[in-house]
Amino acid sequence: MLQFSINQQIFFSEYYEKNLYLQRNAFVSDISWKEVNRALHVMQMAPSYIQIHDGKSLIPEDEYKENHVHAGIHTTRLNQESLYARLREGATLIVDKMDSVSLPVKRYCDFISQFTGQPVVANGYAAFGEKESFGNHWDTHDVFAVQLIGRKRWRIYSPTFLLPMPDQKSRDHKQDCPAEPIFDDYLNAGDVLYIPRGWWHTAIPSNEETFHIAVGVHPARTVHYATWICQQLLPNFLPSRYSLTPFSEDQSALEKIADHFRELLLDPEKLTEFKKAITEYNRIKPEFALQSLAD
Structure with a gap:
């Protein structure tokens, strides 16, 4: 090899x-x-x-x-x-x-x-x-x-x-x-x-x-980590679930979301969790060995 x-x-x-x-x-x-x-x-x-x-x-x-x-x-x-x-x-x-x-x-x-x-x-x-x-x-x-x-x-x-x-x-x-x-x-x-x-x-x-x-x-990029935060964790934060309408006052909610996103993004435990999930998902698949069933 x-x-x-x-x-x-x-x-x-x-x-x-x-x-x-x-x-x-x-x-x-x-x-x-x-x-x-x-x-x-x-x-x-x-x-x-x-x-x-x-x-x-x-x-x-x-x-x-x-x-x-x-x-x-x-x-x-x-x-x-x-x-x-x-x-x-x-x-x-x-x-x-x-x-x-x-x-x-x-x-x-x-x-x-x-x-x-x-x-x-x-x-x-x-x-x-x-x-x-x-x-x-x-x-x-x-x-x-x-x-x-x-x-x-x-x-x-x-x-x-x-x-x-x-x-x-x-x-x-x-x-x-x-x-x-x-x-x-x-x-x-x-x-x-x-x-x-x-x-x-x-x-x-x-x-x-x-x-x-x-x-x-094909590794994960930093933008993929940021996307994972947005998709998997940020929806647990109430302001991220607010609707955007022609009459809503959005600035305050967006500022709260930005602060919370930064906190999540810089959390070492969250980064470790993301890397662990990626590693598990991309683990090398072993070769088939049907003959082992005959042992």
Whole structure:
């Protein structure tokens, strides 16, 4: 499994949301194209999780998916010939939430989840050409790029919008991407690269087989804690339940609510309660082990 040369304390103090972290030879990959093929077969039950990007934009689904009737049930499935043709032209195959259908991928995710103490989701990226997977962009979550097959070139640029939230996409800021990368190198199978959210980057295949997973880290943000206070605790305070009408005198109630909200927000016990609830909700799910029932 994965091995990092730094511990959690160093990671969070020196790298998390601050700097890139590159770990060469973090593991020996146990994933082959056979496992990727198996995941694709399973994912045909949820074809919306499979996309193709041609380096400029996502390809319309009707160009590589087809309607299908199986046992009287109308479904959608991948058209393999169209899929292969797109990949031969240099496009990138994207498998969303691959950790939900691949145990080997889930195990990589479980390690990163334990290391960061946060829930994660992995998307897989397969390519055989040389078109960029997405072009320069930032992600709204931190990413561990885990190279599993072949190699891929990564260019990373300094952030211009710090710590973006999910609705703060890079597509509205393309003109802000710096001209020169601060990192320009290849990841080989077994390498892991941590990229903080908001850092511009692009991944470029090298006209050869390549497959990596992008393990996205999805922690609670401070705004989520504030929202939790508003939704779970503030309604217990009577002024927060007052109606707002054209004739109500609201200022006094709002001042009382603001004071009470501040008191709740800064209460260490409330923060501990919130973190405990989040940890319980996002705990790592164990693998199924039906054979244990036979013991």
